[in-house]
Amino acid sequence: MTTVDPPGTVRLAVLPPLALYVHIPWCVRKCPYCAFNSHEVLGTSHERTRELPEQEYVAALIADLEGSLPSVWGRRITSVFIGGGTPSLFSPESIDALLSAVRARIVLEPDAEITMEANPGTVEAGRFRGYREAGVNRISLGIQSFDDAELKALGRIHGADEARRAIEIAQAAFDDVNLDLMYGLPGQTLATARADIEEGARFGTAHLSAYQLTIEPNTVFHSRPPELPGHDLAADMQQMVEETLAASGFQHYETSAFARPGRRCRHNLNSWQFGDYLGIGAGAHGKVSFPDRVTRHERIKAPRDYLAVGAEYRERVVAPAELPFEFMLNALRLVEGFALELFAARTGQVLARIERQLASAEAKGLLQRDWQRICPTRHGRLFLNELLGEFLADQKNVRGSQSTIAGT
Ligand SMILES: C[S@@+](CC[C@H](N)C(=O)[O-])C[C@H]1O[C@@H](n2cnc3c(N)ncnc32)[C@H](O)[C@@H]1O
Ligand code: SF4
Secondary structure, three states: OOOOOOOOOOOOOOOOOEEEEEEEOEEOOOOOOOOOOOEEOOOOOOOOOOOOOHHHHHHHHHHHHHHHHHHHOOOOEEEEEEEEOOHHHOOHHHHHHHHHHHHHHOOEEEEEEEEEEEOHHHOOHHHHHHHHHHOOOEEEEEEEOOOHHHHHHOOOOOOHHHHHHHHHHHHHHOOOEEEEEEEOOOOOOHHHHHHHHHHHHHOOOOEEEEEEOOOOOOOHHHHOOOOOOOHHHHHHHHHHHHHHHHHOOOEEEEOOEEEOOOOOOHHHHHHHOOOEEEEEOOOOEEEEEEOOEEEEEEEOOOHHHHHHHOOEEEEEEOOHHHHHHHHHHHHOOEOOOEEHHHHHHHHOOOHHHHHHHHHHHHHOOOEEEOOOEEEEOHHHHHOHHHHHHOOOHHHOOOOOOEEEEEOO
């Protein structure tokens, strides 16, 4: 006799790969467009920090990790991403202390990708060698633009020459370098956007991310919006970015991510494939699966509170009805989409559950599929919100259970 699982049952035969995200929440200056949990080191906000509490924060991160270990017992970490904020404000010694503590507490795969974000205004050759010696093997540089006027309009702490020097210093110490660029900037033309992308590509890095500037709530740009390129020009810029990078040998593999063959960011790819990740640090988010449920957790956001209270976090079980949408929110960002079996592997549900939504998105030309894969069409990538909206339908009034858990 065949047994049928009741609706809402989650059964994961194998747990997904597990990554580690570490958040460092400070920057020299807050950029007016940035909605990330980042606070000025010497700013005027209530989060003002006269001196960076580096050692205290590393100790808090380690305690945070220790508090999370019971939820991932016996599992290995496949990649680490130290993001921010500006992690390169921390000394190599602090990064070394952090990574040594991670290795002492949980098994890191021997070939784990370990990325650290850096701001060109904080780059120095000796420090970069120190990060490499600490175990970092990939650097992600926030370049944004090679145009001094555009960098100024973005409130960046560095100019174009400093950005160029930072890339050379990073490339001297690391084989694996990513450049973050933005387009659709205040005052930008198609020609200046092209010049930025072409110059970024010429450095020959393994990876390049090109984000269209978005105006986020709770930012200076939100309260005082700059004049941005119109919709049509922004769409032309997007097409130019894709064509220019393809001609330079980059594969476009996610909405904003481009890589040389074999050089995709393994950490981000795991998130887009709805893998698991522990998130430690102020405001960090995470996702951890168990054989019968998928959970999400979130740390206290304000650095001062995080340091004072410790690794207390909110955890919720994702309602099974939300899982298909959450899966699609990530997997449909991937240009090549996902293998059919990945849906069941990550959500613990059969793909047939969302057949109606798949068929509807396919009929609208937003999605295509064969017997192996499902992927967004070019139209679906351009109108991703419309495509994702197809999978929202089922979830009205469904929320996971929430609880507050005090870690160590
Ligand atoms: C968390 S930031 C980290 C990099 C580093 N803090 C820096 O800015 O140099 C990651 C990237 O997100 C992008 N980004 C941040 N805010 C954005 C926005 N409002 N619109 C588009 N891209 C944004 C920038 O390219 C930035 O480099
Ligand atoms: S340096 Fe990066 S994280 Fe910091 S405010 Fe600017 S964009 Fe945000």
